[in-house]
Amino acid sequence: MKKLFFVLVLLIPLIINAQTIKTDVLVLGNKEAAFAAGVQASESGVNCIVFTQSDGFKIENLNRYKTNGVIKAFEKRARKSLKIADSLALPVMSNQITNAVIKNWADSSKLFDVMNNVPYQEIKRTGNGWEIKLTTEKSIKARVLVIADGLDKVMAALKMTPLKPAETKSLNYNETFYRTTLAGTTGKAEFLSLYDLLIPNQENLLYIPADHLELGQAAGATAAYAAFYQKKTSESVLKAIQGELLSYKLSLMPFDDVEIADSNWLAMQKIGITGMIKAELKNGKAYFNPAQAVTYDEIKQPLKDYYYKAQIWLDDHKNELINLENVISLVCYVGNKSVDATKAELEKKWNKSYKFDSKYDLKKVLNRREFSVIINEYLKPFDTVNVDKMGRVIR
Structure with a gap:
């Protein structure tokens, strides 16, 4: 059973017929953000395909990240794939090992899939969703498109004006915008607001920096919310998405001195988001x-x-x-x-x-x-x- 707003798993068949692949979320990219967006979307209960446009992910050492929900999900699959007991430390996750684990994961999952080295001809809108043409006869249709890399090629296919990726803001208590956070930045007093992630006048399209895992996880949950409820991304409900991300152990407030493993982490995160207790801002942390x-x-x-x-x-x-x-x-x-x-x-x-x-x-x-x-x-x-x-x- 999924937590919070994703309490049911939609077992929609991924392959509708030989010519059209249907999915809820399509992620373009092959680095940390694409990986996190794909994992979070599938963990949140919707079908997701990550389209790498390469021979796999280009990620070195996932061990360096704090054990949030995405990393925990990966570590669980890594232990199973590598046959390593919970009592033993995982090896350094080289790019080769990471991709081997992800391949086993995708092969056994009904919701998470990865497509490597598959060229495409065109990306276009279909209603509020998207279609990516692989050939003249084969395509992928998705409710929500998350761009995490390869913007130039995507923009040419979409025939759109240039987009800017979602940007974080510095934590500033002179305003209350921090209460709209979806992700805190590790090691920095910065956060991503839901309203900086959403793109004005572009429904069901999210664009995030390629190498930012936390922003990828936030984008994955936001895309999953829209897909699950068959809504536009502009109809996103802040508290529902925040709650989902907190349930998957993503720190929404960038507190440098509160670990995810802390037994009171959730309470301090929630009260921190309200601003009833404000952090000390010092040396960029x-x-x-x-x-x-x-x-x-x-x-x-x-x-x-x-x-x-x-x-x-x-x-x-x-x-x-x-x-x-x-x-x-x-x-x-x-x-x-x-x-x-x-x-x-x-x-x-x-x-x-x-x-x-x-x-x-x-x-x-x-x-x-x-x-x-x-x-x-x-x-x-x-x-x-x-x-x-x-x-x-x-x-």
């Missing part, structure tokens, strides 16, 4: 600082932006310490919950479920990790509050 104490001043305005009732609580508790007792009071007032029941539940979960290092203490000033987990669990601002295309809260 973003630091969430999970162990840093939370202050009244830093959470006051974001909480007011998200919840009317939080305004009343904060005005009644001006400059209070953000300790556990006060945060319980806050979430119970805003969320209409029982204070005693919440205290008992948090005490039970504190070390066992949340895996906090500290002791349960109502007078303890919460750090950013603890605050994020509690707010995410009891108020769920990321899941329940929508934002507009500029990232502004919609209430």
Whole structure:
């Protein structure tokens, strides 16, 4: 079963007849972005073909990437193909080994396919979808086209004006656009917005840089959403795609000091996206600082932006310490919950479920990790509050 919005697998036959191949998503490219887009689209439950226009992918050492959903899916197939136990480290993934694993993967998958060294004559629109003519009699039809390489040849075939690939933006808290993120950039305080990925006046067409794995994964999920729901890419639902990518362990906020393996990673990502806790921006990187104490001043305005009732609580508790007792009071007032029941539940979960290092203490000033987990669990601002295309809260 697929997670979140891709809960069903569409088992549409890939080959309709000898002359026409139908797929949901067609990816053009042979580097990291094309690989990630193809894997994410298929993992999200739609048919995907990656059209490499070469003798295979040109990827050296996938080991260097953090183990997000795409890399984890690859590592699973690599262990199976190479017959390596989970307890043993994988070898360095050379280009040759990578392509051997991908070939075995594609050969055994109903949703993921790779076509190497296949020339084409033309690419054109068919309704809201695309058709790529392999010969005068054979073609591939796809709902969504993702370009991850070879733009010059594609643009000539499409007879379109030049396109620019999706670009990341620097994380900037003077605006709220970061709330529309689909991917954080490893090692940089940068992110890709859904609205920088979508191409104005070009439906069901995405164009991403060839060597950017995270952007490829974001494009794969966006293409899969449109294909799965038979929608135009302009009808993409931000929260649904963000949720899908988070479920596949892609960091949407580029926090340099929060690993995907961290047991509280998801809560810190979600609260980071809301801006209730803001990263420290230093030397081109973003630091969430999970162990840093939370202050009244830093959470006051974001909480007011998200919840009317939080305004009343904060005005009644001006400059209070953000300790556990006060945060319980806050979430119970805003969320209409029982204070005693919440205290008992948090005490039970504190070390066992949340895996906090500290002791349960109502007078303890919460750090950013603890605050994020509690707010995410009891108020769920990321899941329940929508934002507009500029990232502004919609209430």
